Amino acid sequence: QVQLVESGGGLVQVGGSLRLSCVTSGSIFSILHMGWYRQAPGKQRELVATITSSGDRNYADSVKGRFTISRDNAKNTAYLQLNSLKPEDTAVYYCNARLVSITYWGQGTQVTVSS
Numbered sequence: 001q002v003q004l005v006e007s008g009g010g011l012v013q014v015g016g017s018l019r020l021s022c023v024t025s026g027s028i029f030s031i032l033h034m035g036w037y038r039q040a041p042g043k044q045r046e047l048v049a050t051i052t053s054s055g056d057r058n059y060a061d062s063v064k065g066r067f068t069i070s071r072d073n074a075k076n077t078a079y080l081q082l083n084s085l086k087p088e089d090t091a092v093y094y095c096n097a098r099l100v101s102i103t104y105w106g107q108g109t110q111v112t113v114s115s
Helices: none
Strands: 004-007 010-013 018-024 033-039 046-051 057-059 067-072 077-082 091-099 102-105 109-114
Touching (some): 004 091, 018 033, 033 067, 033 077, 057 067
Antiparallel strands (some): 018 077, 033 046, 091 109
16 A cells, blocks of 8 residues: 655745645655646646656646656655746646556645735
């Protein structure tokens, strides 16, 4: 069983930055594909960014050039650096881990961008 714990969310002004962290339990972090998703009120959960076990990254068009996903296998942690934040980035951000057909989710962390 893999447990994910997110942190780093908060209230920030337009143009500000945050760094989200996702600490993962267990000893298999290095082979997990990690991702960040977000869900705004009244909207479906959407993909923000993913990083494979080998470090390949993928981003939603809406965050390209502003957000950066990374991972530190020694710390069992995935990160999401959020820069140049916009009001439309306001959402609960969820960490996701995948191993073959098994998916794990964190509890989410709130990001609120005020204008």
